[in-house]
Amino acid sequence: MTKFSDLNLNPKVLKAVAEAGYESPTPIQAGAIPPALEGRDVLGIAQTGTGKTAGFVLPMLSLLARGRARARMPRSLVLCPTRELAAQVAENFDTYSKHLKLTKALLIGGVSFKEQDKLIDKGVDVLICTPGRLLDHFERGKLLLTGVQVMVVDEADRMLDMGFIPDIERIFSLTPFTRQTLFFSATMAPEIERITNTFLSAPARVEVARQATASETIEQSVVIFKASRKDREGTEKRNLLRAMIDAEGEKCSNAIIFCNRKMDVDTVAKSLKKHGYDAAPIHGDLDQSQRTRTLDGFREGNLRFLVASDVAARGLDVPAVSHVFNFDVPSHAEDYVHRIGRTGRAGRDGKAMMICIPRDEKNLDAIETLIQKAIPRLDNPLGGGAPASAEAAAPAEDEKPAKPRRTRSRRKPDEAAPATEEVPTQAAELSETPPATEPAEAPAPAKDIQAAPSEGTQDRAPREDKPRSRGGRGGRGRSGGGGGGGGDNNRVVGLGDHMPSFIAMSFEERRDS
Structure with a gap:
């Protein structure tokens, strides 16, 4: 040698x-x-x-x-x-x-x-x-x-x-x-x-070794996990992580927990601390002094769990890391090799465990292709995706109840439609006869609400109830054809029942007046 x-x-x-x-x-x-x-x-x-x-x-x-x-x-x-x-x-x-x-x-x-x-x-x-x-x-x-x-x-x-x-x-x-x-x-x-x-x-x-291979001293495994509800995935996934840590018992002397996103690093670290686990986060957005203190505490054994982003996947040389937990399946297969390489160093034995949700199965396949071996599957210690703790049974504090779905109707159900603005629904327009199960009621006589007639105007005949056309600009509230006129003697909308005299004057008359 x-x-x-x-x-x-x-x-x-x-x-x-x-x-x-x-x-x-x-x-x-x-x-x-x-x-x-x-x-x-x-x-x-x-x-x-x-x-x-x-x-x-x-x-x-x-x-x-x-x-x-x-x-x-x-x-x-x-x-x-x-x-x-x-x-x-x-x-x-x-x-x-x-x-x-x-x-x-x-x-x-x-x-x-x-x-x-x-x-x-x-x-x-x-x-x-x-x-x-x-x-x-x-x-x-x-x-x-x-x-x-x-x-x-x-x-x-x-x-x-x-x-x-x-x-x-x-x-x-x-x-x-x-x-x-x-x-x-x-x-x-x-x-x-x-x-x-x-x-x-x-x-x-x-x-000295085939590219992108993990050390033979590292025992690898993965848990295939599916949440009971999509909005409960994060909470149940954190429950599963704690269950996996507890299942290792005293063999898990210290561990690095990897997440793909910095936001998840903070969330997982906060959740672990809330449930009594000695954990701290480390990622690129933290101050260098805080990152140094966290790493020093982990190396010296004062910190048991280090929750990290991929910033810690390279360069962390802590010889006695017993476990690596991949809370997320890494997006790049090479990162998996570097993550689990934080354990099993210098000839020691190590253990790497990973949580895989359905949308990460493609990334898992890429990892197995890269390392040219299948990662053993473990049974879910929570028994499927069902919650196994009080936290999972009750809504999380930071989760709000789902809002009721809004209907497309612009009018409240209990708001009666004005008599003069009775617009037939799409179903009524497509059907010539009303449903047999709901007999139509006789409509109340509609009263035209009009402005007081001015001098020189005559009373108009009552309008006939005709289906309103949907064509043209401003179709609602008009009858007859589309456009700005048509129907009801082509009256000008918005000017009342008469035209002011100054509008009817020619340009020369207005200039001379």
């Missing part, structure tokens, strides 16, 4: 590795470290939790052991998709470089620019950052990338998912052509393949 002492690492780096308790490298480390020490580009493909971080940190430290940093010109660059992953890489550098006189800077969002500028001005050997914050410093004129000797892109497939590929290409163009590039990813999408062909020169390809 290969040991770290066989990999030609710097003696001071080997001493730090031994003090950390590691003796033998993982397959990705054993395959990536030798070509990296030779100065070759490396393309590393391995499933999550296999030690890819140390696979590039250890050779970088050995290569940077000689030399000195200059102000605003870092000697090496590590790009990470999330703040949490960048912070984890920084911790690895602290662990393995404690016997070397190397400096580092962590450039991530949510931290003051002023403090980061001070570190850059002093000169750093290792710059660990997210793409957005790196470009912010560059555009402000605080950073030069012409001195980069080694560049690392970590979790490249996650970069693709988050839309960072244009930023990555721009950063590549700002670094020297002679740089050494270490490129690590869990999957190789076509876009990632294009970038490696463009920016890597004859890389040593190290692929």
Whole structure:
């Protein structure tokens, strides 16, 4: 078996590795470290939790052991998709470089620019950052990338998912052509393949496992769930989650619960806390200080349940996570591999459980196609979609009763129609005779409500009751044909029973008067 002492690492780096308790490298480390020490580009493909971080940190430290940093010109660059992953890489550098006189800077969002500028001005050997914050410093004129000797892109497939590929290409163009590039990813999408062909020169390809496979130490399962009512789906799904946690008992020492949406992360965390579970949320909309405190509490064992979005699917290195619960089936099949990779790390056993509702079955099929195995089905501990608790039996506090459906009628049922505005319904127009079950009543004699007649006008004959035409503008309330006139002696609607004399005057008469 290969040991770290066989990999030609710097003696001071080997001493730090031994003090950390590691003796033998993982397959990705054993395959990536030798070509990296030779100065070759490396393309590393391995499933999550296999030690890819140390696979590039250890050779970088050995290569940077000689030399000195200059102000605003870092000697090496590590790009990470999330703040949490960048912070984890920084911790690895602290662990393995404690016997070397190397400096580092962590450039991530949510931290003051002023403090980061001070570190850059002093000169750093290792710059660990997210793409957005790196470009912010560059555009402000605080950073030069012409001195980069080694560049690392970590979790490249996650970069693709988050839309960072244009930023990555721009950063590549700002670094020297002679740089050494270490490129690590869990999957190789076509876009990632294009970038490696463009920016890597004859890389040593190290692929220690089939792409997008989960560790064999993780026990996977899924519960197919259908709610009793559509409006009860969220509540019953949270009931099912708690039932699954309770069924694991003491074996569930801690767990990460993944949701697809940030809103659901907050809702699930709030529900768990309400029912006495020690839980806290983490997602991209929270302040960086709050995210850091939550992660620290989870790592130290002070927090049992971490409810997270996919921002935590990459970069969370908590070795003793016993369970991963997928409250939602991930939309992208690759994300499932990264989510469940938070458990079963470093050779430990882990358990991954998922809830699948009917509309997510297509995503479940895509996951099983990707990992090339069927995920075992579990029985619903709630016995189907029926509620199993008082919360499920009673309406939730935040759910309002359904409003009664409104009818299409514009008139209230108990409102009597005016005698002069008796408009026949559509059914009456289509039927020549009334229904036999309801004899028609004799209509009351209608009285025409008219304005008082003016001088020079004659009484009009009463109008005959004729079906009103629906054609023409303003058909309601008119008889005869459509348009503005027709029927009832073509009287002008809206001017009463006479026409004012000034309207009948010609233009010349009005001008002369």
